Amino acid sequence: MKIVKKIGALRKALESPRCQGRCIGFVPTMGALHCGHLSLVHRAKKENDIVVVSIFVNPTQFGPHEDFVHYPRNLKKDTKILKGSCDYLFVPDVREMYAQGFRTRVEVGGLGELLCGRTRKGHFTGVATVVAKLFSIVLPQTAYFGQKDAQQAVIIKKMVTDLNIPVKTIVCPTVREKDGLAMSSRNAYLSEGERRDAVVLFQALKSAQRLVDSGVRESARIISVLNDFITRTVSARVEYIAIVDEASLSTLEKIERRALLLLAVTVGKTRLIDNMILKIKVSGNR
Amino acid sequence: MKIVKKIGALRKALESPRCQGRCIGFVPTMGALHCGHLSLVHRAKKENDIVVVSIFVNPTQFGPHEDFVHYPRNLKKDTKILKGSCDYLFVPDVREMYAQGFRTRVEVGGLGELLCGRTRKGHFTGVATVVAKLFSIVLPQTAYFGQKDAQQAVIIKKMVTDLNIPVKTIVCPTVREKDGLAMSSRNAYLSEGERRDAVVLFQALKSAQRLVDSGVRESARIISVLNDFITRTVSARVEYIAIVDEASLSTLEKIERRALLLLAVTVGKTRLIDNMILKIKVSGNR
Numbered sequence: 001m002k003i004v005k006k007i008g009a010l011r012k013a014l015e016s017p018r019c020q021g022r023c024i025g026f027v028p029t030m031g032a033l034h035c036g037h038l039s040l041v042h043r044a045k046k047e048n049d050i051v052v053v054s055i056f057v058n059p060t061q062f063g064p065h066e067d068f069v070h071y072p073r074n075l076k077k078d079t080k081i082l083k084g085s086c087d088y089l090f091v092p093d094v095r096e097m098y099a100q101g102f103r104t105r106v107e108v109g110g111l112g113e114l115l116c117g118r119t120r121k122g123h124f125t126g127v128a129t130v131v132a133k134l135f136s137i138v139l140p141q142t143a144y145f146g147q148k149d150a151q152q153a154v155i156i157k158k159m160v161t162d163l164n165i166p167v168k169t170i171v172c173p174t175v176r177e178k179d180g181l182a183m184s185s186r187n188a189y190l191s192e193g194e195r196r197d198a199v200v201l202f203q204a205l206k207s208a209q210r211l212v213d214s215g216v217r218e219s220a221r222i223i224s225v226l227n228d229f230i231t232r233t234v235s236a237r238v239e240y241i242a243i244v245d246e247a248s249l250s251t252l253e254k255i256e257r258r259a260l261l262l263l264a265v266t267v268g269k270t271r272l273i274d275n276m277i278l279k280i281k282v283s284g285n286r
Numbered sequence: 287m288k289i290v291k292k293i294g295a296l297r298k299a300l301e302s303p304r305c306q307g308r309c310i311g312f313v314p315t316m317g318a319l320h321c322g323h324l325s326l327v328h329r330a331k332k333e334n335d336i337v338v339v340s341i342f343v344n345p346t347q348f349g350p351h352e353d354f355v356h357y358p359r360n361l362k363k364d365t366k367i368l369k370g371s372c373d374y375l376f377v378p379d380v381r382e383m384y385a386q387g388f389r390t391r392v393e394v395g396g397l398g399e400l401l402c403g404r405t406r407k408g409h410f411t412g413v414a415t416v417v418a419k420l421f422s423i424v425l426p427q428t429a430y431f432g433q434k435d436a437q438q439a440v441i442i443k444k445m446v447t448d449l450n451i452p453v454k455t456i457v458c459p460t461v462r463e464k465d466g467l468a469m470s471s472r473n474a475y476l477s478e479g480e481r482r483d484a485v486v487l488f489q490a491l492k493s494a495q496r497l498v499d500s501g502v503r504e505s506a507r508i509i510s511v512l513n514d515f516i517t518r519t520v521s522a523r524v525e526y527i528a529i530v531d532e533a534s535l536s537t538l539e540k541i542e543r544r545a546l547l548l549l550a551v552t553v554g555k556t557r558l559i560d561n562m563i564l565k566i567k568v569s570g571n572r
Contacts, residue, residue, distance in 0.1 A: 007450065021305065101534070103396050104414075104448035109389040128390075129449075136450040162390035163415075164293065164422040248387070 022049035026140035031055035032072035032185035036175040040144040051086040061126030108155045148174040150275040194268040200233045205276040219243040239264035308335035312426035317341040318358040318471035322461040326430040337372040347412030434460040436561040468560045480554040486519045491562040505529040525550035
């Protein structure tokens with residue numbers, strides 16, 4: 001695995017394999033790598049000749065009162081974790097990514113203002129813009145994202161379609177801890193007690209599916225039950241619970257087909273998100 | 287020259303020459319081709335192995351009260367003009383370029399709201415977005431734009447830099463009629479009398495350089511003289527006259543180095559633009 005810091009150096013390194021027709025897979029990350037990231041890297045390795053992982057804590061996707069400064073950074077540890085799993089680790093410098101006078105934004109209108117976008121103003125513009133940049137630098141055939149960041153995945157897929165970007169984007173399943181907590185770099189912020197409480201997100205998701213299984217179809221009813229359930233955990237504060245169409249993110253009043261249930265819950269001071277596809281099971285007798 | 291209408295078909299056609307390392311040059315146009323466009327195509331032909339010209343009257347760069355519906359379209363004539371000069375003529379369908387649910391915008395913050403952007407709200411967002419799309423479809427090494435649309439050229443160059451788009455953009459000199467009128471598809475809107483009056487833009491540009499040559503350095507003074515000069519032509523109405531830095535488009539109070547002078551003038555009902563670099567001549571004796 002080669003660590004590359006300069007945009008030009010990465011382009012140069014990838015030029016010859018690209019010309020030889022070798023497939024390039026790309027996993028963009030913000031570092032603080034965990035098994036969720038690794039599942040993307042392994043999938044990329046399986047499906048490509050060359051795998052590029054980027055680590056870039058992108059300042060433009062953090063709000064002024066968010067955790068940019070404190071976001072976990074440990075390149076040494078990340079490098080160790082990746083060793084053998086990828087070919088290039090791209091760690092660009094923020095001053096090269098955003099040179100003086102930088103002023104271009106990619107906006108996926110409408111989708112970025114919903115759900116997490118309501119509290120995280122500008123977050124998804126920052127995400128879309130940096131991913132567009134990274135795609136243009138790496139020029140991969142395929143890029144891999146986690147379902148844990150469901151809204152991000154929808155927005156990036158939409159951007160890629162709308163801008164005709166020649167990259168196939170694959171969304172991989174959320175990787176969970178033993179108790180069901182979705183893996184996230186931000187889990188590191190949790191105290192021991194909060195860590196135990198944080199399982200409430202996954203428990204809520206599972207209970208929603210049980211409600212659907214028992215015949216409940218009204219989103220409002222499910223959301224209300226989940227809200228009560230999560231609120232019973234004292235350290236947890238619900239930011240939103242939403243049931244939406246998985247492609248358009250538009251609200252579904254009723255669950256009549258696959259539906260995406262999303263949660264944002266603050267546990268202690270740590271904002272956590274999780275999601276699950278709710279499915280209507282067809283009875284085996286039919 | 288092959289006419290291609292589908293995005294997938296163009297991609298397929300360009301795949302093999304690209305893999306063989308052949309250089310692709312690209313000239314995006316809205317059709318109604320004139321010698322200005324042809325100068326770009328010829329330059330592209332000289333510098334590349336394969337030349338792609340696109341004709342797409344992009345609806346998103348027209349305001350609701352602008353001339354989208356009446357913009358001149360004549361594919362037959364354009365095809366004749368291009369014959370022998372390019373390899374692929376790409377004429378995408380608006381329904382494929384903007385499929386239902388299209389919602390992504392590329393904004394070059396700040397630059398798109400100045401000058402022409404003041405009256406043409408959203409125009410440069412439309413331009414930047416469609417050019418980003420076309421670049422992603424054609425994947426050229428080099429793309430060619432005309433200096434006549436100076437603000438557009440600055441914005442596209444900035445977008446390319448900011449988003450790390452691997453396309454070299456070349457801006458070619460404005461091509462003029464014998465009397466100096468900058469070639470433009472919109473010149474076709476002018477009546478015979480207006481066509482004669484329209485030369486006032488070029489005359490104004492030239493007189494500005496003469497003022498600089500005679501030692502005038504204050505932009506306000508030059509703008510005032512030009513305004514008086516243009517206004518003497520009854521059919522002409524000044525929209526703006528500006529003297530700016532040629533890279534940042536920021537206003538220059540004084541002309542101390544190369545400066546970009548831009549005009550937007552409506553002649554009859556036709557909005558025309560033109561521009562010129564003002565230079566300070568260094569005396570031969572020094």
